[in-house]
Amino acid sequence: MGQSQAKHRPKPNARHATQERRGNIAEPDAATEGQRRAPAAPVQAAAMDTFFLSHGSPTLPIDDKIPARHFFKSWLPERVAGDQPPRAILVVSGHWETATPAVNVIRGSNDTIHDFYGFPKPMYQLKYPAPGAPNLAIRTKELLEQAGFGPVKEDHSRGLDHGAWVPLMLMYPDANIPVCQLSVQTDRDGTYHYNLGRALAPLREDGVLILGSGSATHNLRKMGPFDSPVPQWAAEFDTWLKDSLLNGRHEDVKLYEEKAPYGKVAHPWPDHFYPLHVALGAAGDSARAELIHHSWTNATISYASYRFTTKD
Numbered sequence: 001m002g003q004s005q006a007k008h009r010p011k012p013n014a015r016h017a018t019q020e021r022r023g024n025i026a027e028p029d030a031a032t033e034g035q036r037r038a039p040a041a042p043v044q045a046a047a048m049d050t051f052f053l054s055h056g057s058p059t060l061p062i063d064d065k066i067p068a069r070h071f072f073k074s075w076l077p078e079r080v081a082g083d084q085p086p087r088a089i090l091v092v093s094g095h096w097e098t099a100t101p102a103v104n105v106i107r108g109s110n111d112t113i114h115d116f117y118g119f120p121k122p123m124y125q126l127k128y129p130a131p132g133a134p135n136l137a138i139r140t141k142e143l144l145e146q147a148g149f150g151p152v153k154e155d156h157s158r159g160l161d162h163g164a165w166v167p168l169m170l171m172y173p174d175a176n177i178p179v180c181q182l183s184v185q186t187d188r189d190g191t192y193h194y195n196l197g198r199a200l201a202p203l204r205e206d207g208v209l210i211l212g213s214g215s216a217t218h219n220l221r222k223m224g225p226f227d228s229p230v231p232q233w234a235a236e237f238d239t240w241l242k243d244s245l246l247n248g249r250h251e252d253v254k255l256y257e258e259k260a261p262y263g264k265v266a267h268p269w270p271d272h273f274y275p276l277h278v279a280l281g282a283a284g285d286s287a288r289a290e291l292i293h294h295s296w297t298n299a300t301i302s303y304a305s306y307r308f309t310t311k312d
Contacts, residue, residue: 047204047310048086050197050283051292052212052276054303055167058116061126065226067295068303072170080292080307086209088133088178090140090200092279093163094214094272098183101196102153103140106132110179111159128165133178136208140182140200147199163213163275184274190254193274197281204310210282212275216241216304217266224299234300237266245289245306250280276306283308 053072060069075081095115096102104110109129116123141152160168164181184193200210217234230238240260244252252259254277260266267273280287293305 046082046084046207048207048209049081049310050204050210050212050279050287050308051081052214052279052306052308053167054215054293054301054305055163055213056215056297056301056303058119058123058162058166060166061169062120062122066297068293068297068305069170071293071295071303071305072167075171076173081209084207085172086177087207088136088180089130089168089172089209089211090133090136090180090182090203091160091164091168092182092184092210092212092275093161094184094218094275095161095163096158096181096183097186097271098153099185099187100151100153101141101144101149101185102155102183103137104132104158104181105134105137105154105156106159106180107134108132110165112165113159113161115161126165126169128160128169128175130160130165130168130172130175130177130179133180136178136203137180139203139206140180143199143202144196147195149196149199167211167213182278184271184278186269186271186274188274190256190270190274190277193277194250194254194281197278198284200278200282201284204282210279212277212279214272214275216276216302217300218272219265219268219300221268222265222300226297228299230296230299233262233265234296234302236261237263238302238304242291242294242304245280246291248286248289250285250287253277253280279306280308284310286311 056068057066060066063069110132112127114124141154144150144152160179160181164179168179203210216238237260257263287308287310290307290309291304292307293303295303
């Protein structure tokens, strides 16, 4: 959401490297000196649910009138992701597009990428210096290449785009949990991204929180004023998505351009929808979906967000 510079993003500043301990996906020593570290997680962490988050406007952290802001702020108090903090977070953001999969391998703190323009000055002063998660990034690369999704590129300079830091700033405000990102491939399809997510399922057993960050509907050219009524095409697509997910019609979701009403209108470009496929695939073929938040702004921006739980 917002006037994002999806194709021409500013290059993050260089960062200082720190020594990495192998074999611990939480990577507590990835934090720079003086930075708060991630809270200790149990030795045997429970498998994490996966989530698709509609992150909406970049102004979410500063605009209290956006209903979804209150949902994201309730994340920790309401224990949406469980009783224990994740060891690390993997974000699949609609704001990072590459020809083949890529992970950001950051030792030290992640830079905050302000990949948007035309917003209030305070937006460009916001920082989310979460520790990088180089071990998780390398593990993600290994899993994807073992599943045939290689080669996976390592990016050693890219920080967190606003698809990652905007919701995380509200969800985990201490910025003390290691975070890395995985890109999407917009010249592929929903089935590809669903299967890519399936390859990442073992991360859940390691206490990794897999977040797909995009938007349930994303047609910026059809936006209206903040409190405009929702047009029929947006409402029908949003309802179709909810019904398909809650009734386990994963194949329909993979083939949304064929199966969904107004699929190409809701998503003229698939960048903000493919993160949902990754999160859904990572939860497994029998995953149960739950709608955990639903609101609208600007007529056509749905903030519908989902939790995916693997059935026992």
